[in-house]
Amino acid sequence: MRPQALGYSESVPEDTPASVRQKLIDYISSDAVFHGDFTLTSGKKATYYVDLRKVSLDHRVAPLIGQVMLDLIAEVPDVVAVGGMTMGADPVATAILHQGAARGAAYDAFVVRKEPKDHGRGRQVEGPELAGKRVIVLEDTSTTGGSPLAAIAALEKVGAIIAGVAVVVDRDTGAREKIEAAGYPYFAAIGLDDLGLRG
Numbered sequence: 001m002r003p004q005a006l007g008y009s010e011s012v013p014e015d016t017p018a019s020v021r022q023k024l025i026d027y028i029s030s031d032a033v034f035h036g037d038f039t040l041t042s043g044k045k046a047t048y049y050v051d052l053r054k055v056s057l058d059h060r061v062a063p064l065i066g067q068v069m070l071d072l073i074a075e076v077p078d079v080v081a082v083g084g085m086t087m088g089a090d091p092v093a094t095a096i097l098h099q100g101a102a103r104g105a106a107y108d109a110f111v112v113r114k115e116p117k118d119h120g121r122g123r124q125v126e127g128p129e130l131a132g133k134r135v136i137v138l139e140d141t142s143t144t145g146g147s148p149l150a151a152i153a154a155l156e157k158v159g160a161i162i163a164g165v166a167v168v169v170d171r172d173t174g175a176r177e178k179i180e181a182a183g184y185p186y187f188a189a190i191g192l193d194d195l196g197l198r199g
């Protein structure tokens, strides 16, 4: 509720999608960008690393991620579930699930294991049954696009229909091109220019 005592309720700004996205960019810039020499999952070398786990597991920032990602995928029709390759995608998926529920949007979440489980039910995709269902594959940070393509292979094996790939931070190093060339729409919430990381 807005404070009545101010007497100028018109001037108390609501959060807008743009202001929420800017808050997220600020948190990522201050808490999740590390400079140095890094080896990436693809084996490539890099001079900075976006450790999105630092913010996707932070109670102040996870709700912002959920809201920004909901806005990013809002126009993709008939999507019933979101998720991706564990573990970077996992907190992003649950943020969407919870923020979506708060908005009345019914997205379930799923987790794709890096390898099928070698006991129990032997599943690689955990969560709801996805055969014949449209899903969005999530990524926290995307470099080559190899991880979402591996997640897609596992999802298609269980009959899911891929409606697109949505990433929080895109490093602009070929993931979009690779995903689109494979025939999937690619959505990115935040890029190098937003984070002041472009060359």
Ligand SMILES: O=P(O)(O)OC[C@H]1O[C@H](OP(=O)(O)OP(=O)(O)O)[C@H](O)[C@@H]1O
Pocket: 041, 042, 085, 086, 087, 088, 089, 139, 140, 141, 142, 143, 144, 145, 146, 147, 148, 175
């Ligand atoms: O676009 P790509 O070249 O596939 O690289 C990006 C992937 O690398 C990171 O995961 P990582 O493999 O470090 O695993 P983790 O999420 O389990 O930490 C990140 O979370 C992405 O999933």
Ligand SMILES: O=C(O)c1cc(=O)[nH]c(=O)[nH]1
Pocket: 039, 040, 041, 042, 048, 049, 050, 051, 052, 088, 141, 142, 143, 144, 171
């Ligand atoms: O390519 C990667 O492995 C990678 C890059 C990055 O900036 N952040 C991350 O979590 N993974």
